[in-house]
Amino acid sequence: METAFIKTPLGTARIVGDENGIAIISVQDGGEASVLIPEVLQECVNQLESYFAGKRNDFSLKLNPKGTEFQQKVWNALLEIPYGKTRSYLEQSKILGDVKAIRAVASANGKNPLWIIVPCHRVIGADGSLTGYAGGLWRKKWLLEHENPTNQQSLF
Structure with missing residues (x-):
């Protein structure tokens, strides 16, 4: 390696x-x-x-993360979250077919070994809160703002 x-x-x-x-x-x-x-x-x-640099919103890389079959399934579902969008942990659990697996999904998100490329930063709390991010919530906030900047409307 x-x-x-x-x-x-x-x-x-x-x-x-x-x-x-x-x-x-x-x-x-x-x-x-x-x-x-x-x-x-x-x-x-x-x-x-x-x-x-703000010039790329998707990645085309050969990935080889190490994890359990369940973790791999969760990480693959993360790849389906579009740039600039978010999903809740509950929505991710539903997509994966088991609403009761929300804690397991959150745990697998936390073990994501591919920062940014596998966008676990796009998963938020059901109430819109920035919950749980191994890199620190300030980084999660920065990444979400980078991917979805608020354009200030000009008054003039």
Whole structure:
């Protein structure tokens, strides 16, 4: 597995993957960016940089996250949430076929190893609250605002 670190507006992203796909993308406070990016991670770096520049709203990367069959199912459902939209944990549970699995769905969301690419930040509380985000609620808020900016109407 190859690893690279890039600076983002939300901290330093750690990207781990190989020819089988991207396995991990996480964020941390501080840290240095990689001087050299392994070739196998270059496209992921390019797409993330484009996303943060506001020029990309979807990703086309080979993914290889490690998780249980249930976690994989939850993460695949997250990929269906459109850019700029949100769903509640309850809605995600219904989509996955079991409204009673809401806690398990929330737990699987929290274990999502592919920050931003698998958009768990788009899942919110049923009341619209920004609940539960492994990267910190301030990052979740930033990402949702980045994907759905409020345009200030001009008075003149």
